Amino acid sequence: DAKTTQPPSMDCAEGRAANLPCNHSTISGNEYVYWYRQIHSQGPQYIIHGLKNNETNEMASLIITEDRKSSTLILPHATLRDTAVYYCIALEAGSYQLTFGKGTKLSVIP
Amino acid sequence: DGGITQSPKYLFRKEGQNVTLSCEQNLNHDAMYWYRQDPGQGLRLIYYSQIVNDFQKGDIAEGYSVSREKKESFPLTVTSAQKNPTAFYLCASSISGGLAYGYTFGSGTRLTVV
Numbered sequence: 001d002a003k004t005t006q007p008p009s010m011d012c013a014e015g016r017a018a019n020l021p022c023n024h025s026t027i028s029g030n031e032y033v034y035w036y037r038q039i040h041s042q043g044p045q046y047i048i049h050g051l052k053n054n055e056t057n058e059m060a061s062l063i064i065t066e067d068r069k070s071s072t073l074i075l076p077h078a079t080l081r082d083t084a085v086y087y088c089i090a091l092e093a094g095s096y097q098l099t100f101g102k103g104t105k106l107s108v109i110p
Numbered sequence: 111d112g113g114i115t116q117s118p119k120y121l122f123r124k125e126g127q128n129v130t131l132s133c134e135q136n137l138n139h140d141a142m143y144w145y146r147q148d149p150g151q152g153l154r155l156i157y158y159s160q161i162v163n164d165f166q167k168g169d170i171a172e173g174y175s176v177s178r179e180k181k182e183s184f185p186l187t188v189t190s191a192q193k194n195p196t197a198f199y200l201c202a203s204s205i206s207g208g209l210a211y212g213y214t215f216g217s218g219t220r221l222t223v224v
Contacts, residue, residue, distance in 0.1 A: 032210070034210050034211060036213075041198070041218065041220075042215075042217060042218070043114075043200050043202065043214075043215025043216055043217060043218060044153070044200075044213070044215055045215070046211050046212070046213060049210070049211045087152065089210070091210050095210070096141060096143075096158050096160060096166075097155060097158075097168065097169075098143075098155070098210045098213060099152070099153065099154060099155050099168075099169065100145075100152035100153040100154075101152045102150070102151060102152050103152060
């Protein structure tokens with residue numbers, strides 16, 4: 001599975017959009033990009049995933065570059081409850097080996 | 111409500127003792143997983159089970175054992191062979207087929223070995 005690289009931490013003002021980048025330059029054609037987040041001392045929560053096209057759901061938007069080497073998770077209007085560690089994962093379809101790196105610690109500032 | 115229950119939330123054990131962490135789910139999920147998380151780190155996969163009576167080692171299986179006798183239950187035993195057992199342990203489940211968007215996690219057990 002492709003390795004992903006994320007900044008260790010980011011700040012975002014409450015009410016503004018939070019844009020979390022992820023680099024996955026070695027991603028293969030059948031690997032999806034998944035985003036999860038973990039609020040302190042809880043289990044991770046699924047946010048969104050995609051293969052090639054941009055995706056949007058009630059929580060966030062996922063923008064994947066045309067060459068698929070990077071992606072950005074967008075939280076359109078960040079709230080204090082969005083403060084968490086965000087994990088970007090590249091994983092082959094059908095794989096059971098979902099693992100999490102160190103992620104990006106997002107702090108939403110009032 | 112459907113979900114995953116891990117118990118207990120906090121567990122203390124003396125060094126050299128085996129300890130079993132409980133994980134029960136009522137989501138009718140076929141696949142279950144155990145992860146370990148150390149402070150400031152991501153989650154590492156210990157074991158996973160795709161179906162009853164079958165399980166596979168993850169990245170850090172040494173010093174751990176599991177069983178999957180029932181679909182709803184996937185207990186993890188931390189044996190005395192695990193050199194650094196103090197950690198936060200998370201259990202998860204998913205519908206079969208390796209659908210990584212469908213993982214549901216429990217609230218975790220924090221194990222401290224003294």
